[in-house]
Amino acid sequence: MTQIMFNFLALLVVISAIGVVVAKNVVHGAMCLLLCLVGVAGLFVALDAYLLAFVLLLVYAGAVVALFLFIVMLLDNRGDQRPGVKHLPLYARLVALVLLLAGTASFLARAHLPSPALGAAPGVGASLKLYAYQLFTTYLLPVQVIGFLLLIAMLGVIVLSRKHEVAEDAP
C-alpha cells in the first residue's frame, strides 16, 4: 500500500514539476506547481512527517501559489501564452543541457544519503517539539535573519505604495 502511494505521488510530483516548466499558459503553470506541492506534502505524510506536510501546504500551497495566481491574474487577465522552448537560441539550450547533465551526474555521484543512520535518527520534521526546539536553538540565527529580511521587504512595499498614493493625490 505504502509502495503504491509512493509510486503514485512520485509520478504526480515529477509530471507536475515538468508541467510547471513546459506549460505555455501561466495559470496552467501555477496550477501544476500547486499539484506538485500537494504531491510533495503527500510524500511527507507517507513518511509520517505530518508537521512538514501541513506547513508546506499552509505556506506554499495555501498562500504563496495563491499570491502567484493572484498577481498573474491581475497582470494579464487572459493568461497569455508565454514564449515556448522553441524560441530559445541554440547556445542557451546547450548550456541548459550541460547544466542538467552536470546536476544529474553530481546527484548520482554523491547525493546518497546514509539510509541506516536516517532510519535510526528521529525525524526532525515528525515531532512538533523537536522541530520547534531545533528552530529556536540550532537554526535560531537563520530564522532571525530571514525574519529581518521579510520585515525589510514588508517595509519596502509599504514605502513604495505610500509614495504612489501621494503622487496620485498631489495634482
Next chain:
Amino acid sequence: MFDFFFNLPVIVQGLIKGLAVICVIFPIAGVCSMAERKVAAWIQDRPGPNRAIVPWIAWIPFVGTFLQRLGLFHVMADGGKMLFKEDSLPGHVNKFYFIAAPILAMIPALTTVTVVPFGAYLSATGEVMPLALAPLDVGMLAVFAVASLGVYSLILAGWASNSKYPFLGSVRASAQLISYELSMTLSVIPVFLWINAPGREATLGFARAVEFQSQPGLWGGAWFGFLMPVSAFIFLVALFAETNRTPFDTIESEADLVGSFHTEYGAFKWGLFFVAEYSHMIVGSAVFVLLFFGGWNPLPWVPLATLVNWLGHFLPCAHAPLFVGVLSIAIFLLKTLFMIFFFMWVRWTVPRFRYDQVMKLGWQKLLPLSIANLLFYAVAIAFIQK
C-alpha cells in the same frame, strides 16, 4: 456485527468510516440551505417556504400539513432542481478550469472533516477517548492548511468565467481569505500555548483542548470561550470572513457583483459551491466548538464523564461505549448546529460591510488586536504554568 466490521481490511474500514462522515456532512449542508431560508423568514416575521409537498404525504391528516408548513420538502425540490436543470456551459469560459473549480471547492471542504474529532467514548478505565477519522497530532495545522486550499476554487472560478464581475469577485476573495487567515491563526495560538503545559507531549490536536476544558475545579472546567474571550471573538470574526458569510460576503454580494464568482454557474456546479460553503461553515463551527465551547462536554463545569456517571444512576447501559459515543456526538452536533444558527442569525441582523471596510477591519483592527492578545496570553501563561 462489530466483529464483522473489525475483520474487514483496514482500507475498507477507513472507506466505510469516511463515507459515514460524508453521509452526515452532506445532508446537513443541504438542510442548512433550507434552514437558512426558514430562519430568515422567522427573523423577518414571515412564514417562509411552506408550499412544496409530496402528494401522498399531504393525505396524512395533521402531520402532512405540519410538514408542509415546515417547508421540509423544499430541500428535496431544491436538490431535484439542481440535478435536473440544464447544466449550461457558457461559450466564453475556459472549459477545463470552469468545470474543475466547483470540484476543487468540494475537496478541501470535505477533507478537513477527517482531522476534526466529533465525539468521545469512555475506555474501560474511565478515560475519555476521542472519536475522529484521523486523530493527528497536528490537527489544527491540518485544518488551516487544507482549508486554505479552498481559495483556489474561488480564484479559478472567477478567472475561468472570463467576465468582469466574477473576476472582480475572485480578486476580492483571494485578498480577503489571505488577510483573515492571519488573525485566525494568531487567535488560536493562546489555546495551544495553554494546553501544551510543561511536562506534556507537544500537540496541536483538538482532543487535548477538550480534555483541558473538562478538568475539575473552577478554572479547569471553564471553557476557553470564558478564559480567552478575545481569542474566541477574533476567531469567530475571522471565521465569518473565511466562510464568506455576511457581514463579510462582499465576495458574492448580489447588489454590486451579481453573485460574483458563481455568476456564470448554474445547476449542480453552482450547487457544489453552495454545499462547499456550508461544509466550510460546519467544519469551522466544529473547530470553534472544540476550541472554545467545550467540545462534547454538555455544560461548562460539567464534563461528559460526570454526565455519564450521573446517568448511570438511572440507566444501566449508560457506560456502554456505544451509548456514550452517541450521546457525545449528539451534544457536539447540537452545539455545532447552534453555531450554524448563529451564522444565520448574524446574516439577517448585521448589514454587509463595504469592501474597503473589510480590508481595514482585517489589517488595522483585527490583526493588531490578535497580536496584542497573543502577547498578553503568552506572558500570562508563562507566569501561571511556571
